[in-house]
Amino acid sequence: MSINSSSNLKKIFKLDNKITYLNHGSYGACPKPVFDDYIKWQNALENQPVSFFSNDLYVYLERSRKHLGAFVNCKSDDIIFVPNPTYGVANVINNITINSGENVLTTNLEYGSCDRMWFYHSKKNDYKYINSKITLPVFDEDSFCDEFWSFANAKTKYIFISHITSSTGMILPIPKLVKEAKRRGIKTIIDGAHVPAHIELDIKTLDPDYYIGACHKWLCSPKGVSFLYVKKDLQKNIQPQVMSWGWGEEYDEFKSSTQHKTKSRFLNIFQWQGTRDMSAFLSVPKAIEFQKKYDWDQVRERCKKMIVDTRNEITLITDLPKICPDNFLGQMATILFPTKDHVKLKESLFEKNIEIPTYHQNGYTAFRISIQGYNSDSDIQYFLDTLKVLL
Ligand SMILES: Cc1ncc(COP(=O)(O)O)c(C=O)c1O
Numbered sequence: 001m002s003i004n005s006s007s008n009l010k011k012i013f014k015l016d017n018k019i020t021y022l023n024h025g026s027y028g029a030c031p032k033p034v035f036d037d038y039i040k041w042q043n044a045l046e047n048q049p050v051s052f053f054s055n056d057l058y059v060y061l062e063r064s065r066k067h068l069g070a071f072v073n074c075k076s077d078d079i080i081f082v083p084n085p086t087y088g089v090a091n092v093i094n095n096i097t098i099n100s101g102e103n104v105l106t107t108n109l110e111y112g113s114c115d116r117m118w119f120y121h122s123k124k125n126d127y128k129y130i131n132s133k134i135t136l137p138v139f140d141e142d143s144f145c146d147e148f149w150s151f152a153n154a155k156t157k158y159i160f161i162s163h164i165t166s167s168t169g170m171i172l173p174i175p176k177l178v179k180e181a182k183r184r185g186i187k188t189i190i191d192g193a194h195v196p197a198h199i200e201l202d203i204k205t206l207d208p209d210y211y212i213g214a215c216h217k218w219l220c221s222p223k224g225v226s227f228l229y230v231k232k233d234l235q236k237n238i239q240p241q242v243m244s245w246g247w248g249e250e251y252d253e254f255k256s257s258t259q260h261k262t263k264s265r266f267l268n269i270f271q272w273q274g275t276r277d278m279s280a281f282l283s284v285p286k287a288i289e290f291q292k293k294y295d296w297d298q299v300r301e302r303c304k305k306m307i308v309d310t311r312n313e314i315t316l317i318t319d320l321p322k323i324c325p326d327n328f329l330g331q332m333a334t335i336l337f338p339t340k341d342h343v344k345l346k347e348s349l350f351e352k353n354i355e356i357p358t359y360h361q362n363g364y365t366a367f368r369i370s371i372q373g374y375n376s377d378s379d380i381q382y383f384l385d386t387l388k389v390l391l
Pocket residue numbers: 025026084085086087111113114162164165166191192193194
């Protein structure tokens with residue numbers, strides 16, 4: 001048995017053995033060695049809270065940012081850790097100015113928490129938040145881009161879009177969209193919650209203005225680790241949602257603050273937001289090391305192939321269309337299912353110990369399957385057999 005076979009990996013993850021877990025996308029799952037590392041940091045904190053919070057923490061945070069920066073190819077002092085993607089997006093939304101008459105262009109495929117924030121912000125500041133209605137099925141990258149841009153106009157100041165969408169699991173053509181946005185002079189805010197360790201992320205080459213990613217999903221860090229990347233020249237005037245001891249370099253009377261632990265104002269204002277447990281942030285290097293040790297490039301390839309094969313098998317059974325071509329898929333796929341009652345579908349699957357999210361959106365019912373290294377062919381076979389019985 002190879003070191004990264006699904007049965008070997010299943011033992012290393014902390015997941016309940018009784019459950020056929022096909023929902024890695026929602027909250028990820030943390031392997032034991034990474035979780036142990038997280039506990040190690042918590043112990044270090046509790047061992048000497050004052051020296052940990054006063055000094056050690058900043059050294060370890062820098063180490064963690066360096067590993068993450070190398071992993072997503074950006075400078076480590078251009079990213080800050082945040083607990084979740086919503087928090088990262090909030091820090092962007094509340095730092096940008098959009099005048100009445102201008103607009104932010106997005107899609108109808110965005111994550112609910114972010115959509116709500118934009119809705120609130122646009123009403124409060126009297127600008128338009130334009131939802132481009134993406135037609136499903138999507139045919140190819142170019143037709144996706146054409147449809148998206150058909151909703152833009154001369155007053156579009158920002159685009160906000162998921163790199164991989166939560167509801168559809170589709171990998172969107174973000175490099176093409178960022179390039180075109182630059183050509184049009186539009187700033188880009190990319191929600192990459194599902195991206196790190198799912199598909200390759202090279203921030204330097206992509207060159208967005210803002211990028212938000214989660215580490216507790218596909219990188220399998222402990223919960224509560226995400227990051228916000230902000231392009232250097234946009235860091236100057238940014239303000240944190242919570243101002244604390246690291247804030248205020250611009251005011252002489254605060255210059256003596258001992259909380260200014262780095263030379264970067266951007267890092268100082270975000271790193272310390274009051275007492276909180278940052279152990280999960282510190283476990284990022286271990287999560288990266290874990291995936292290297294178990295040759296995750298190979299694991300990912302195996303999972304992607306399983307996703308394509310599984311979707312083929314299910315659409316053969318249901319005779320319903322696929323919502324996108326195979327090249328839009330990574331380790332997740334949203335698949336239509338012929339029922340109106342998605343809650344009943346979810347309950348019926350859970351009765352059979354299958355954990356998978358179901359949706360009812362725009363008149364169709366679907367589930368989203370995620371496949372991670374711990375999922376085996378027999379998990380998929382069991383799922384297919386259960387679907388056949390439900391049909
Ligand atoms: C695309 C996308 N954006 C943002 C989020 C927000 O994550 P959270 O609720 O953890 O902040 C998610 C969560 O799954 C997501 O899938």
